[in-house]
Amino acid sequence: MYESLIKPFLFLFDPEFMHDSFVAIGQVLGAFPGGKQIVRMFCAYENPSLETNVLGIGFKNPIGLAAGFDKDVRLTKIMPSVGFGFMEAGAVTRFPYGGNPGRRLVRLPEDRSIIVYYGLKNIGAAAIEKKISRLLPFKIPVGLNIAKTNHADIKGEKSVEDYVMTYRTLAEHFAYVTLNVSCPNAGDGRLFQDPQMLDSLLTAFAKEEKHGPIFLKISTDLTTQEVDVILGIVQKYSFIDGFVIGNLVKRRDVLHMKSPASRLDLLPQGGISGTPIKELSTNLIRHIYRRTNGKYVLIGLGGVFTAEDAYEKIKAGASLVQIITGLIYGGPTVVKRINQGLVKLLAHDGYEHISEAIGVEANMIEAERN
Ligand SMILES: Cc1cc2nc3c(=O)[nH]c(=O)nc-3n(C[C@H](O)[C@H](O)[C@H](O)COP(=O)(O)O)c2cc1C
Numbered sequence: 102m103y104e105s106l107i108k109p110f111l112f113l114f115d116p117e118f119m120h121d122s123f124v125a126i127g128q129v130l131g132a133f134p135g136g137k138q139i140v141r142m143f144c145a146y147e148n149p150s151l152e153t154n155v156l157g158i159g160f161k162n163p164i165g166l167a168a169g170f171d172k173d174v175r176l177t178k179i180m181p182s183v184g185f186g187f188m189e190a191g192a193v194t195r196f197p198y199g200g201n202p203g204r205r206l207v208r209l210p211e212d213r214s215i216i217v218y219y220g221l222k223n224i225g226a227a228a229i230e231k232k233i234s235r236l237l238p239f240k241i242p243v244g245l246n247i248a249k250t251n252h253a254d255i256k257g258e259k260s261v262e263d264y265v266m267t268y269r270t271l272a273e274h275f276a277y278v279t280l281n282v283s284c285p286n287a288g289d290g291r292l293f294q295d296p297q298m299l300d301s302l303l304t305a306f307a308k309e310e311k312h313g314p315i316f317l318k319i320s321t322d323l324t325t326q327e328v329d330v331i332l333g334i335v336q337k338y339s340f341i342d343g344f345v346i347g348n349l350v351k352r353r354d355v356l357h358m359k360s361p362a363s364r365l366d367l368l369p370q371g372g373i374s375g376t377p378i379k380e381l382s383t384n385l386i387r388h389i390y391r392r393t394n395g396k397y398v399l400i401g402l403g404g405v406f407t408a409e410d411a412y413e414k415i416k417a418g419a420s421l422v423q424i425i426t427g428l429i430y431g432g433p434t435v436v437k438r439i440n441q442g443l444v445k446l447l448a449h450d451g452y453e454h455i456s457e458a459i460g461v462e463a464n465m466i467e468a469e470r471n
Contacts, residue, residue, distance in 0.1 A: 103432030116206035116215070120429075124175055131178030140182040146437040148444045150454050151186070155398055155420050156314040156342055158242050158276050162186035162440050163455055164411065167402050167423035168246035168279065168318070172223045174236065181240040184436035189345075189423065191246030192281050193271065195263045197225030198251045201286060207368045209360040213406065213430055214375030216368040217349055220286040221251040226270040233274050242276035246318065251287035260292070261305045268309060277314040280306070283348035285372035291320060291351075296330050303338045314342040314398070321347030321382045321403050322355055328385065332392060343398030345423070346386050350378045375426035379404025383417050390418025390463045406431055408442020415455065416462035 111119055130136030151162040166180055166188035174190045200222030207216040226247075247267045249260050264280065272278050280302070282293035293302050306315070317335065319328070335341050349372025350356060356377040358365065382403030390399060401419030405411050406427040414422050427435055443455065452458050 103434065104430075107432065108430070112208060112210070116208050120170075120206065124171065127179045128175045131176065131180075131182075137179060137182040140179060140433070144182060144184040144433055144437050146184055146440050148440065150444055150447055150452075151440055153420070153455055156277070158187075158314070160186040160242060160421065163415070163421045163443075164436050164439050165189060165244075165400070165421055165423045166428065167425035168192055168281065169217070169219070170425050170428065172219075174229050174233070174243075177236050177239050177243050183433050184440065185241060187242040187244065187276070187421065189244040189246050189279060190275075191223065191279075192221050192248040192284065193223050193226055193229055193245060193267060194221055194248050194250040195226050195267045195270075196250040196252065197228065198222055201251075204368060205371075207364065207371065209358070209364060209373075209375075211359040211361075212375060212377050213404075213426065214358070214360070214373055214377050215426055215429065216365070216371035217374060218286050218368050218371035221248050221284055225250075226267040230270050233271070237274060239276070244277040244279055244316075245271055245275040246279045246281050247271075248281040248284050248287070249293070251284075260298075261302055264302060265305055265309065268306070272312045275313065277316060277342075278312075279316040279318045279345050281318045281348070283318055283320040285320070285349050285351035286370075294320065294323070294327070294331065296334055299331065299334050300337075303334065303341070307338055307340060311340055315340055316343045316345050316398075316400060317341055318345035319347050319385075320350070321378050321385060322350045322352045323347070323385065325388055328388060329392065332389065336393075341397075343400065343420075344389060345400040345402070346389065346419075347378075347382050347403055348372070349374050350381065355381065374403075375430075376404045376406070379410065383413055386414055386419050387417040387463045390460050395460050395463075405439070406435070408439045408446055411439050411443060412446045412458070415458050416460070418460040418463045420456075420459055 153160045168189045180188045201220035205218045386401045399419045400421045401414030402423035405424045411422045
């Protein structure tokens with residue numbers, strides 16, 4: 102019903118207006134037991150074969166909300182009722198930022214994709230710290246995605262300090278933290294994928310008190326050579342537990358897109374989400390899983406709309422999967438559909454539990470090679 106009736110109506114409106122409206126409605130529904138109950142009635146689904154424990158954290162299912170939907174930590178009360186096994190709030194930065202000027206979102210229905218140019222719009226770490234006690238305890242694991250404040254005057258040493266300060270302010274309240282070094286829409290949002298810069302960032306974090314698992318979110322369009330350099334650096338720092346793979350894609354020349362140029366040109370500088378980046382991200386997950394022999398926990402995302410898409414990421418090596426464009430195109434019941442489908446796919450392949458499927462395809466390819 103959402104896809105055929107509700108979505109065509111909602112898609113008549115400006116995408117950023119719709120995003121803001123959904124967050125506002127979600128926050129209101131989450132504030133009342135009745136609101137949560139109604140959402141649960143349509144969206145809830147549980148199955149023991151999906152319950153999993155990753156790095157000491159219990160998950161009811163492996164499907165999470167990706168960073169970017171709940172930038173200001175407003176949806177932690179409603180998302181458990183939507184059926185998510187976990188969620189990643191943010192990106193949050195040390196200082197608030199109102200977002201890049203002009204149009205910031207364009208839908209690409211032919212590609213089931215969105216062009217995103219928010220540029221790390223958020224209310225800042227201090228404002229979130231101020232309200233956090235009213236939100237705790239979280240009902241599902243909530244991770245926090247932190248990035249460098251989008252401000253050209255913050256550079257060099259100050260950039261490292263900027264990340265660290267957000268971490269110190271907020272990390273203790275969240276199940277895990279993701280260091281986002283791959284935002285394509287902030288002037289220097291991808292700066293810390295540079296080997297030297299990454300090394301200096303991780304050196305600083307190595308001195309911090311650790312509150313929970315720490316992940317690194319990388320770009321989906323990294324080449325294998327670039328990723329191998331990053332892996333070489335990360336392996337020196339034992340406090341990094343895994344990778345979130347991956348972020349929006351800036352380089353459109355590596356994508357096969359169906360949308361007309363007239364639409365793509367509405368936001369030429371924005372990052373691409375959804376179907377066009379699906380295969381790139383799965384390939385990157387598989388590469389990292391194999392290269393590191395499954396040493397790191399991988400959270401896979403990029404173009405997940407169905408159970409089959411999620412299963413592909415899991416078989417390539419992801420322990421957990423996130424969605425955001427899939428939620429926007431599929432509506433809130435998409436989480437239930439993905440989880441129901443996963444249970445069927447697991448049974449079809451003879452697995453009793455989701456953990457048995459992690460990385461099987463990556464391992465199979467390795468075995469064939471040997
Ligand atoms: C509207 C929107 C906002 C986003 N904002 C962030 C963000 O603040 N931080 C981040 O790490 N990723 C952000 N992303 C990237 C997503 O988390 C995800 O990596 C990417 O969209 C691929 O997943 P998808 O194909 O399910 O959309 C955003 C994506 C969208 C669509």
